[in-house]
Amino acid sequence: MLLHATELVTRFPRPGGGTRTAVDGVGLELRRGETLGLVGESGSGKSTVARLLLALRRPDAGSVEFDGGPWSAATERARRPLRPRIGAIYQDSLSSFDPRWSVGRLLRDAGAESVPALLESVGLAASLERRSPRTLSGGQRQRVSIARALATRPDVLICDEPVSALDVSVQAQILDLLDDLQRRHGLALLLISHDLGVIAHMSDRIAVMRDGRLVESGPAAALLAAPREDYTRRLLAAAPRLDRG
Template identity: 55%
Template structure:
């Protein structure tokens, strides 16, 4: 039996980005669709962390929003504890599932209501889910949650503007923990913070994971952060997973040319004199993706097969999978 808490199977999500109906009629233009996520599959075991990385616009945040039910999948399936999550979200059991799945958003300045006191922000999930029978019990629980993330109980009387960015993100984490969830989707939770504050928040999240047995999906474009927090890494490009492997193996021996390109751009303390290799080229227009492998216009190993045939994920050494013709044929 699989110990996976979350299973994503061939997940796709597309958006209608067509011009208004009248414009399409006058100009005789067809409807236009953006394929944000295209056939993504992965599993996350209980108590583990999977990180999704990639350049902006590759579909990471769309995957996150599908998992928490903010978007419905266009195709594929998300299983949570063996049940179809989106069938549950549409049923009478939706509230019970939402207690078990919570999200930490990217921007702590935009995700907290500036008109509410912190005590009301953290206490809202308790009230909505009926987890505190009265105001006194709710106040006591809010104090416990604030203290669990390194804030004081008295901070519940303050407004968000009275806190620094790192403290605001701690408030967001306390709010996410209010329903005692099992699975947290973290959408770049430290990208808006200073580097020193990032380390504090990441260490807090790791401590909470150990104490509570939490399962994380961690979305980031910062590979240094990913290396610190994750057990497994999935690399996304143009809505598809191009490589997935245990963190240590991926950083030690990246297989896909795109993964190698991302890692080559990171400064190294071990080799301070080494010139950084910038990520080459630009991401293609997702409305007009390239034929075959989506990475072939930027890939130094591309050949005619790469331009004509889309690769599929294949198992490689030490538990990793990669979608690359060059790796399959031993060209690089």
């Protein structure tokens, strides 16, 4: 098991006083070579869980372990040599790029040994390394984001709404790419989305969040065929079907 989260709790202050519990007792396991889908409506706490797993925020209670050792409780100095083993892909790729840099410089700064080979591994032409990310399409930019996340040869990829900003015609292509990379490299992949159709596209297991809590989880095929919770059934009914390319 690569990531193991136990009883995570995160609270945020309210403007008028008091606190709001964004994550309430969440536990997750992410194993090598599998895709775990985390689904829930906007505001359900999914992205906060991602930040906790990436150790970008400490939980108010509970813990995260990485590869059998402390992660959330470790010092940043202890985490630093392990950080290359966990990659992240976000919804808005453009805001995470330095607008002054070319694609090639972005990837070299991330640790890429061979920019052309890395670009080709995500379905992009090597000649794009001289381009600015601002001149690329949304799908191309997200492929560059994936390439950047892969530059350090991670064991884990955490993908937070990686296709929600893309046209439906491009979404399945990016998901198929992530699925192929996950299988090719044996990655542990956490796919986060508000859209159960996206999650169903490639997940081995699915966990459903509502109001900061996990309300249902299990093997993808079983959960999609017979969800226990009304909330999960509503998400399933609202999910568009993504055709594989």
